[in-house]
Amino acid sequence: MAATKTPEPTPAQCSVCKGTGEVSRTVLVGRKRRAVGQQTGLCLNCLGSGEAPTDQP
Structure with a gap:
């Protein structure tokens, strides 16, 4: 069975x-x-970068 690739979510704007x-x-x-x-x-x-900063390291 072919694996379906999930689209990456677009990052939120700053x-x-x-x-x-x-x-x-x-x-x-x-x-x-x-x-x-x-x-x-x-x-x-x-x-x-224009992208909202995340709390993840």
């Missing part, structure tokens, strides 16, 4: 970056910390 792997941060300059714009950076929750 809730912080919405699956993109990047987050926007406000850029502050000067002594009064004036906001001048935004810069994208790596999502620290999923480390840029």
Whole structure:
């Protein structure tokens, strides 16, 4: 009998970056910390993968 292969479940998206792997941060300059714009950076929750982190080792 032929073995049927079960499809792997798709991983859930990261809730912080919405699956993109990047987050926007406000850029502050000067002594009064004036906001001048935004810069994208790596999502620290999923480390840029876009997948929700799991508790499994």
